[in-house]
Amino acid sequence: MYPLPENIEITEEIAGVLNEFIGKGHRKIGVLVDNNTLIHCYPLIEPVLPPHFLIHIAPGEKHKDLSTCNGIWEEMTHHQMDRDSLLINLGGGVIGDMGGFCAATYKRGISFINIPTTLLAQVDASIGGKLGVDFQGFKNHIGVFQEPERVFICPEFLNTLPTKELRSGFAEVIKHALIKDASHWEKVVKNHWDLQPWYHHIEHSVYIKNQIVQEDPGESGIRKLLNFGHTVGHAIERHYLHEPDPLLHGEAIAIGMICEAHISAFKQGFPSDQLQMISNYIISNYGKVDIPLEELNAITKNVLQDKKNVEGQIMCTLLTSIGQAVYNIPVTLSEIEQSLQFYSSLGD
DSSP: OOOOOTTEEEOSOHHHHHHHHHTTOOSOEEEEEEHHHHHHTHHHHGGGOOSOEEEEEOOSGGGOSHHHHHHHHHHHHHTTOOTTOEEEEEESHHHHHHHHHHHHHGGGOOEEEEEEOSHHIIIIITSSOEEEEEETTEEEEEEEEOOOSEEEEOGGGGGGSOHHHHHHHHHHHHHHHHHHOHHHHHHHTTSOGGGOOHHHHHHHHHHHHHHHHHHOTTSSSGGGGGGTTHHHHHHHHHHTTTSSSOOOHHHHHHHHHHHHHHHHHHHSOOOHHHHHHHHHHHHHHHOOOOOOGGGHHHHHHGGGGOTTOBTTBEEEEEEEETTEEEEEEEEOHHHHHHHHHHHHHTTO
């Protein structure tokens, strides 16, 4: 068992704990859902909720923008939510990020809780109070820091996920081990992604992320460790966002971790055998995305808008060894493109 923060509860009885919490009374209650959580997840909590209304949005990262927020704010206004109201975000990272952002900015802030229903949200996105939406395709370009009143994590929701979504969330489990816990990495690599002990990984990831966030809630220092794989990963995710079958966040981050481990090898002396181990394990679980050479430059240029950049300088979180990472390491566009070439060459 890992110690958890006061506002986070992992439970197998979501209806019971939610019923107890909602009993405190809020003047108006809205539940934010998408097409998937409305069908598969809302029925698990609907019977214990007091009178409430639904805010229904389309699923997927491509809808995580200000136009969707406008629709959410319109519904909140239509139902006359005031500052004693509560917004329940029932869904994955998109719902949690966007719903929290809308709640934190509506009438200068109302209470919200997160009920993460994807592995990605349970191990990462719902923890730490980062809220935001994408802008012109750039990830979480507009946002704020605001902790939810509570986060209720129920592994039962994982049973509602498509295989691809569950595997996507596994990337953040890998990330937490690589940046902070070599012994946990040893446990992870013993099994393929679909044979992992999810409850244990959820507890571990919440513990690791909370430790880091408590030390640096505003991401001025050590919290940047959590960005490993995300500089290149976000650039890849943006590039494929409007494809008929876009890469999921975790799929892009998996590629990003290989690329940034490669950069770590020549900038931080990250051991080549560990680079090979990480690359082999990730590809054995996620397969290989065929990135045409002529697209590498366009992907690379996406990092110029990365939130971690300082005065035009690209900053990365890199590994010194498995379980140890450093942040604010300057990298060049050329080094990022070389890392993408390295990924593309794997298996050749």
